[in-house]
Amino acid sequence: MKALYWICVILCLSACSSKSEFEDIESASSLMPKGDTYYDLVNLPRPQGVMVAAVYDFRDQTGQYKPLPSSNFSTAVPQSGTAFLAQALNDSQWFIPVEREGLQNLLTERKILRAGLNGDANKLPQLSGAQILMEGGIVAYDTNIKTGGAGARYLGIGASGQYRVDSITVNLRAVDIRTGRLLSSVTTTKSVLSMEISAGVFKFVDAQKLLEAEAGITSNEPVSLCVAAAIESAVVHLIADGIWKGAWNLADVKSGVTNKILQKYWLESRGEAALSARVNRLALATK
Template sequence: MKFIKSSLYLAIVVLLSGCGAYFNQPVAPTPARIGETTSTTDFLKNIPQPSEPVVVGVYNFKDQTGQYKNVENGSTFSTAVPQGATTMLIKALEDSKWFTPIERENLSNLLNERNIIRSTRQEYTGDNSGQPNLPPLLYAGILLEGGIISYDSNIITGGYGARYFGAGGSTQYRQDRITIYLRAVSTSNGKILKTVYVSKTILSQALDASLFKYVKFQRLLEVETGITKNEPVQLAIQNAIENAVESLIIEGIEDNLWSTASGQETNEAIVAMYNSRKEEEENTLLYNRKQAQSILRHSFGVYGNGPVLNGDYSKKSLGAGGGLKYSYYLSPKLDIGLKGEYLNFTGGESFEKAYLSTNLLLGYTLLPLDNLTPYIYAGVGGVFDLDQPDPELSEDTTGFNVQYGLALKYNFNPQLSLSIGAENNHTATDGMDNIINGVRDDFYYNFHLGLEWRFGKNLK
């Protein structure tokens, strides 16, 4: 019974820790509320004020995807994205205080209303000569064009879970992706002044935990709980549009299209901060794969080792050691290196022996620009006995070896990375453990954990 309770508690804790929305499940109708903001809204509202707001017109910022909602069975005529993107863009322009948006989406309604005003005045006064004229409409110096140009469904799906003796939990996720383009066009000559491009992922998650257990004869306990959470498409589009307006403002400052009221110093500070973030985002691929900004020519590594000698002793144990490695990168993926290691082998009841190993290696980095990358290597060298050899052995304890291995590297930055891996070493001697037996030469496995420092010329 204690096991059942523990399993149930563990499943529920895993579920709750993975989703904060679980604590706020709706149990009653809620009143209308002011709309939610996004992570970019506060920045737009607090950006330094412009020297003079720019009058802009937005005729139609529309859905150009032609995409309909995905359903498991049948078809639907509901669009995948909201059709009010023009309104969202105008709200973002207002929040920024950098633009004065004017009504152009429903211009015909505005003109009809002005005509009604004129005709009403003439009908009830009979003479318009004494009436003030309607003020002229503002005209835009810049038109904002573009739209939502892509909605990609299920760009990545996955999940994980575990179940043991009827108790367990699981989670599943799915990501969609929207892409928008926004451009500023001069109304005086039709020149496109600036184009910006922003993408945003939309996350959907499902989590569940359950327990299915016979607590005793003819007594079955069954418990289930779960939650599904979908990021609202409207908020995702709002976030992308606000991000596009932010980019348009700052890149316009950089190109001297407009300026802050505070002057050049503030302009340079905003542009520098934005370019730093832009460089980082441009070095991030789809699926949030971070890309290195540089790949350096040389590397020097320090490792801690755990060798396991596979010789004639039936009992094998993990030894200890360490090593140094220098690598010269011929290209971002291919390197040639020289490695030296101290290896202290143990085995049997009391066997212990120290060796020195040196190897010339050829390595290949599968994903050189990613933060996390597999690394494979192979090479040749020798193992040298550091202890006094046994004079009764008929075979030399020092010999030639062939080494090959696989490692996983995590790059903290272009200069420093962490490496963990395993390798196999085949030797040309059967005397490493001071025993000559059989026809197979001794070999050993080696596990390592270390740090690698890179320096020199940039190869990217």
């Protein structure tokens, strides 16, 4: 009876834990989750003028592969950086991205369309030229930046937890197409957190009866979401850095004094002293 009691208790706890975990899992498809960085991106103050930006290739430059046994077949970083960057630029409302990664497909479709117009090219608008060229890539993926854990066991009953932190680094550069001058360059880093919590019982409840039970949960932060967040952060830092350097301007100069998002990113990149001096100068200029 004592063994049966312990088995019922553990099964009930495991069932409740599993039920709560499964309730959080949605089987239906949904939009990719957005983090705080994305909402910083879409809530930036409006620019003086929207810039046309070209993104040819924003690729994985790490050369990093997944651990065994799939290391020869799968990379550790998703190869979708160009798509994430184009979406971030579009959502920021500071840039109008033009298609360059699939440019050959676009030109083929325009040829088909021109053929339907009996070769009259005047009826087909010209492709938009870009003002800014976005370059860069995923430049580093570092594993096991930090690892740790803790656990305890007493009389065969115990629990433990452990974690691991990886790191993704992204570089983004804005180049003036007319002159080739580098307008701004930023490098951002995003951590990838993996965590495991487990508990178990290994105990003789009677001379001939052994009770053994285990329960646990593992959480691995999706690398694709981390790549998207790092790119979104790079776009915000790029916009803030360009405003700071005068490469592009705000529609309302006063918003540079009061906007909390810009001040947060300026503080991170420039420091408190430089930010205070900048805000004071802008306040005097707008009086």
